[in-house]
Amino acid sequence: xxxxxxxxxxxxxxxxxxxxxxxxxxxxxxxxxxxxxxxxxxxxxxxxxxxxxxxxxxxxxxxxxxxxxxxxxxxxxxxxxxxxxxxxxxxxxxxxxxxxxxxxxxxxxxxxxxxxxxxxxxxxxxxxxxxxxxxxxxxxxxxxxxxxxxxxxxxxxxxxxxxxxxxxxxxxxxxxxxxxxxxxxxxxxxxxxxxxxxxxxxxxxxxxxxxxxxxxxxxxxxx
Amino acid sequence: xxxxxxxxxxxxxxxxxxxxxxxxxxxxxxxxxxxxxxxxxxxxxxxxxxxxxxxxxxxxxxxxxxxxxxxxxxxxxxxxxxxxxxxxxxxxxxxxxxxxxxxxxxxxxxxxxxxxxxxxxxxxxxxxxxxxxxxxxxxxxxxxxxxxxxxxxxxxxxxxxxxxxxxxxxxxxxxxxxxxxxxxxxxxxxxxxxxxxxxxxxxxxxxxxxxxxxxxxxxxxxx
DNA sequence: TTATAAAAAACGTTGGATATTTTTTATTTT
DNA sequence: AAAATAAAAAATATCCAACGTTTTTTATAA
Numbered sequence: 044x045x046x047x048x049x050x051x052x053x054x055x056x057x058x059x060x061x062x063x064x065x066x067x068x069x070x071x072x073x074x075x076x077x078x079x080x081x082x083x084x085x086x087x088x089x090x091x092x093x094x095x096x097x098x099x100x101x102x103x104x105x106x107x108x109x110x111x112x113x114x115x116x117x118x119x120x121x122x123x124x125x126x127x128x129x130x131x132x133x134x135x136x137x138x139x140x141x142x143x144x145x146x147x148x149x150x151x152x153x154x155x156x157x158x159x160x161x162x163x164x165x166x167x168x169x170x171x172x173x174x175x176x177x178x179x180x181x182x183x184x185x186x187x188x189x190x191x192x193x194x195x196x197x198x199x200x201x202x203x204x205x206x207x208x209x210x211x212x213x214x215x216x217x218x219x220x221x222x223x224x225x226x227x228x229x230x231x232x233x234x235x236x237x238x239x240x241x242x243x244x245x246x247x248x249x250x251x252x253x254x255x256x257x258x259x260x261x262x263x264x265x266x
Numbered sequence: 267x268x269x270x271x272x273x274x275x276x277x278x279x280x281x282x283x284x285x286x287x288x289x290x291x292x293x294x295x296x297x298x299x300x301x302x303x304x305x306x307x308x309x310x311x312x313x314x315x316x317x318x319x320x321x322x323x324x325x326x327x328x329x330x331x332x333x334x335x336x337x338x339x340x341x342x343x344x345x346x347x348x349x350x351x352x353x354x355x356x357x358x359x360x361x362x363x364x365x366x367x368x369x370x371x372x373x374x375x376x377x378x379x380x381x382x383x384x385x386x387x388x389x390x391x392x393x394x395x396x397x398x399x400x401x402x403x404x405x406x407x408x409x410x411x412x413x414x415x416x417x418x419x420x421x422x423x424x425x426x427x428x429x430x431x432x433x434x435x436x437x438x439x440x441x442x443x444x445x446x447x448x449x450x451x452x453x454x455x456x457x458x459x460x461x462x463x464x465x466x467x468x469x470x471x472x473x474x475x476x477x478x479x480x481x482x483x484x485x486x487x488x489x
Numbered sequence: 490t491t492a493t494a495a496a497a498a499a500c501g502t503t504g505g506a507t508a509t510t511t512t513t514t515a516t517t518t519t
Numbered sequence: 520a521a522a523a524t525a526a527a528a529a530a531t532a533t534c535c536a537a538c539g540t541t542t543t544t545t546a547t548a549a
Contacts, residue, residue, distance in 0.1 A: 055335050055532065080499065091534050093316045096501085097323055104327025106424075112278050113541055115500060132424045135362045201329075201355045205428070279502065303530070314503050319532085336510060338531060 060090050060098040068107050068118055069214045070176065075121035079108065106212045119212075126216050130262045133209040137258070138251050140194025140202050145247050148196030153243055159185075159192035160239050167228050170221070179221055183214055189235070193242065193254070217261065226265050234260065283313050283321040291330050291341055292437045293399065298344035302331065329435045342435075349439050353485045356432040360481070361474050363417025363425050368470050371419030376466055382408075382415035383462050390451050393444070402444055406437055412458070416465065416477070440484065449488050457483065 064084075067073045079099060081092050090098070099116045102108040110116045119125070144152065166185035170178050187210050194206055220226050234257045241249035287307075290296045304318050313321070322339045325331040333339045342348070367375065389408035393401050410433050417429055443449050457480045464472035 056534095057532080058335065082499075092501095093319075094533070096316075097320055097532095100320055100323045100327070104323070112281065113500065115542095128422050128424050132422060132428070135358070135425075139358045199351050199355060201351050201432075202358075205355070209424075278500095305530075315532095317502065320501095336531065338511095 056090050056094045057097050057101065060088055060094060061101050063088050064098060064102055065105075065107065065211070066180075068102070069180075069218055071215065071219065073118050075118050075215075077118045079116040079118060081115070105208060121215055126213075127262060129209055129212045129216075130258055133206075133213060134255055134258045136202060136205050136209060137190060137194060137254055140197040140199070140206060141242075141250060141254055142247060143197035143199060143202070144194050145242070145245060145250065147198050152192075152196040155195060156189075156192045156239060156242055159189040160235065163189040163235070164232065167232065171228055174221065179218060182221075183217060186217075187211075193238075213261075220261070220265060230260070230265070231257075279313050279317050280320050280324065283311055283317060284324050286311050287321060287325055288328075288330065288434070289403075291325070292403075292441055294438065294442065296341050298341050298438075300341045302339040302341065304338070328431060344438055349436075350485060352432055352435045352439075353481055356429075356436060357478055357481045359425060359428050359432060360413060360417060360477055363420040363422070363429060364465075364473060364477055365470060366420035366422060366425070367417050368465070368468060368473065370421050375415075375419040378418060379412075379415045379462060379465055382412040383458065386412040386458070387455065390455065394451055397444065402441060405444075406440060409440075410434075416461075436484075443484070443488060453483070453488070454480075 064073065073079070081095050084095050085092060088095070099108050099110065103110050103116070107119055108116050109119050163182075163185045166182040170182040187207070190210060191203070191206060194203060197203065234253065238250060238253035238257060241253050287296065296302070302322060304315050307318050307322075308315060311318070322331055322333065326333050326339070330342055331339050332342050386405075386408045389405040393405040410430070413433060414426070414429060417426060420426065457476065461473060461476035461480060464476050
């Protein structure tokens, strides 16, 4: 579930390869700008050349891999500018989604937001005590689920898809911050609490500001 | 150029297949929800089974095709709800892009907007006189170029990518409106003129409203 | 050193083959 | 006659091996 799009989509070879590559790109095992040679990847991850190509095309769609005709694939670069762009777009997408959710969401939606927030708090606890790879991944997934819950009631499948996509793209940066011990979990918790409170109070302005603030803090490297 | 992503990307088989399929999906030759069987497509468009699969994965990334594990590909459906969703997201993306462009764009950007607008007017002329497929396509491309010019100075490559993607997804609807004679070119021209004027006057509010109004008119089926 | 030519590597593509899964058709059973 | 089941057909997802092209690297000459 952690690195496959839907529950048990790992039935196909391509889906499994995609999961494995996603994970390694997120952790930086496959570094930004690194050339992705089909043969090399096959030896490391298995699969035929076609399966691998298909996989890379998929990851291309997700923004994790870039391709140039006749010159193959490489891991999408991850400069400061890239980070800023990804996060800035994320802000706009999630603001829109949250606004729509606040318009259409009912009490059940509020419940799901609270639940996701609660689960995230637990995951934060875990990752603070024991920041190994698996725990980190579970924490990031809980994080994704929380932000996803905010726009869940937007009624726009495409917006939800975009959010997922850009959150996934920002994972590399977030995991790097975690690894470097640059995340201030207390401040995060505080900001997120404010965000949830604003949502429950149906205070659109406050909620959007809190959301923006939260993402911008991540851009700044969690000052 | 018309249906290939970048200038001469039609060097590869997959890119050519993608162009052909894009065109046929846009014109409805390949209808919404239609099953896309590899063998069938191969006979019609050529290419090996692998090339075709890869092509379909690409189109999947673009939102024109959907896939389910073990059950192949089909043309993305195009219900009223789909249309609304695509267009609503388009509005948000383009509003954001235009806002950023207005912040960062210089006089050269203004020039490019004017140029794109001018070219669009010419294309509209053409398609009114002679609405065959090729002309229609050229008109839609001019239209795309115009809207792209508005967000060109946003400084966000990812936002620009999103705009392209959603504009492409909305093409099917637009071409259908044209075919059914439901487009009021005079009104379009008027709205677009207002939009450009607001941009040149650097009146953000007016520009954003005009942009929204223009896209919403298309949702309504150009009332 | 810079330019050029030769060699090696990697990409894109094809054809054919096969196990697995899904869909359709035919046959029982209730 | 409808529902359940079994058998047959179709379609998907894969793999392997091969080959022409293009790109990149290496070696050689200017």
